[in-house]
Amino acid sequence: MKHMLKTLLCIFTCTLLLISCTKESKSDVEQQAGIPTEILSRIKSEGFSTYDIKKLKDGYVVEGDIFLPDEWFKQKGDVKKLRIAEAEQYKTYNLIAVNGNRQITVSAEGLPLLFVQAVDEAIARYNALGMNLTFSRVGANGEIRIIDQWLDGWLGISGFPTADGNPFNLIRISVDAIGNFAPQGYIAAVISHEMGHCIGLRHTDYFNRNTSCNPVSQPNEGENAEGAINIPGTPTAADLNSFMLACFIQNVDRPFTANDVVALRYLYGGVQPIPNGVYSITAMHSGKVLDVYDASLSQGAAVIQYPWIGDNNQRWQFTFLGNGYYRIDALHSGLSMSYFRLSPFLSPQVMQLNWSGSTVQQWKVTSVQPGQFAIECRANGLVLDVFDASTDDGVKVITFPWNGDGNQRWVFNAQ
Ligand SMILES: [Zn+2]
Numbered sequence: 001m002k003h004m005l006k007t008l009l010c011i012f013t014c015t016l017l018l019i020s021c022t023k024e025s026k027s028d029v030e031q032q033a034g035i036p037t038e039i040l041s042r043i044k045s046e047g048f049s050t051y052d053i054k055k056l057k058d059g060y061v062v063e064g065d066i067f068l069p070d071e072w073f074k075q076k077g078d079v080k081k082l083r084i085a086e087a088e089q090y091k092t093y094n095l096i097a098v099n100g101n102r103q104i105t106v107s108a109e110g111l112p113l114l115f116v117q118a119v120d121e122a123i124a125r126y127n128a129l130g131m132n133l134t135f136s137r138v139g140a141n142g143e144i145r146i147i148d149q150w151l152d153g154w155l156g157i158s159g160f161p162t163a164d165g166n167p168f169n170l171i172r173i174s175v176d177a178i179g180n181f182a183p184q185g186y187i188a189a190v191i192s193h194e195m196g197h198c199i200g201l202r203h204t205d206y207f208n209r210n211t212s213c214n215p216v217s218q219p220n221e222g223e224n225a226e227g228a229i230n231i232p233g234t235p236t237a238a239d240l241n242s243f244m245l246a247c248f249i250q251n252v253d254r255p256f257t258a259n260d261v262v263a264l265r266y267l268y269g270g271v272q273p274i275p276n277g278v279y280s281i282t283a284m285h286s287g288k289v290l291d292v293y294d295a296s297l298s299q300g301a302a303v304i305q306y307p308w309i310g311d312n313n314q315r316w317q318f319t320f321l322g323n324g325y326y327r328i329d330a331l332h333s334g335l336s337m338s339y340f341r342l343s344p345f346l347s348p349q350v351m352q353l354n355w356s357g358s359t360v361q362q363w364k365v366t367s368v369q370p371g372q373f374a375i376e377c378r379a380n381g382l383v384l385d386v387f388d389a390s391t392d393d394g395v396k397v398i399t400f401p402w403n404g405d406g407n408q409r410w411v412f413n414a415q
Contacts, residue, residue, distance in 0.1 A: 097165025107142030269324030285406030
């Protein structure tokens with residue numbers, strides 16, 4: 001990240017030296033004015049700040065610590081925005097291919113003991129979340145190598161996962177800039193931040209640079225909420241201590257906040273929110289359950305809400321797929337809950353279909369408060385919603401952006 005050593009010194013003790021602070025150049029990191037327009041526009045179109053871009057030999061550094069290799073500019077990535085609470089937003093690029101469970105090796109090479117211990121602490125912080133993605137430290141040549149390099153006063157630089165689902169393979173941290181005697185928790189926070197980039201996390205405050213960085217020198221990028229996915233279950237209060245804020249305060253630890261944990265688990269699952277089994281699914285606003293219309297055995301039969309009568313077209317078999325999503329089958333038919341458009345002349349709707357494994361049949365269950373869940377379709381990132389919050393019998397169920405209303409909250413009862 002853009003280091004707070006420099007930023008805070010600039011803010012609090014040498015405001016007038018801002019220019020000389022930022023123009024200091026001692027290594028292969030050099031600031032260049034002549035960045036090609038097409039590079040600038042690509043950086044901007046991906047939602048990164050175009051302030052203070054640095055050119056390296058084989059790519060560019062944006063937002064202080066994110067390395068975009070030359071190859072990155074030739075790829076079109078899978079960009080996904082995740083909005084958390086009111087004040088935070090992540091935007092991921094490529095993610096790690098987990099395929100069930102994945103352990104990523106990390107090596108700390110040529111680092112002082114204190115920093116090696118901080119690497120272990122950062123790894124422990126991630127592993128404590130019980131995600132599908134875990135880390136282990138190896139002696140050398142890890143899938144993520146952490147090395148010491150003077151970075152012109154910055155704390156660290158890393159990058160995003162590759163298009164084929166592997167972590168960015170190098171974290172450069174500056175022992176001198178962080179401080180040989182810095183608190184271990186602070187170093188662990190810096191390293192966990194860089195590891196966050198390596199597995200696909202953007203800066204929490206990328207849309208509002210004033211959140212953590214020098215407000216004078218770092219213009220906002222504009223909110224541009226298009227395509228943002230509101231994550232079910234995140235609190236609405238502002239949470240401004242995220243470990244993925246762009247700027248750090250010197251010597252201040254940033255363990256994962258509640259929102260960070262939600263974001264990480266959202267991306268890398270791991271915790272199965274409900275056991276596999278058969279459930280009824282009751283809408284909070286109406287007290288009625290999800291039901292296959294007329295107990296039909298046909299593909300394409302609609303999923304509606306109806307009063308509980310206990311038939312098998314109101315019982316649903318949940319099977320965790322290991323990737324954070326469930327397959328949900330109607331017990332009477334064995335067909336799978338799907339969000340699908342049967343023909344170009346019909347709207348897509350929630351229905352039962354033969355299981356094909358498509359993302360329109362994969363559903364994420366997220367606890368939104370004790371005993372209540374949101375059910376999100378993997379294909380569109382939207383949640384199950386009783387149309388128009390109606391309480392009538394037979395009303396169709398749709399998918400809709402999460403807004404927290406009772407017609408999007410569901411209670412599961414084992415059957
Ligand atoms: Zn960063």
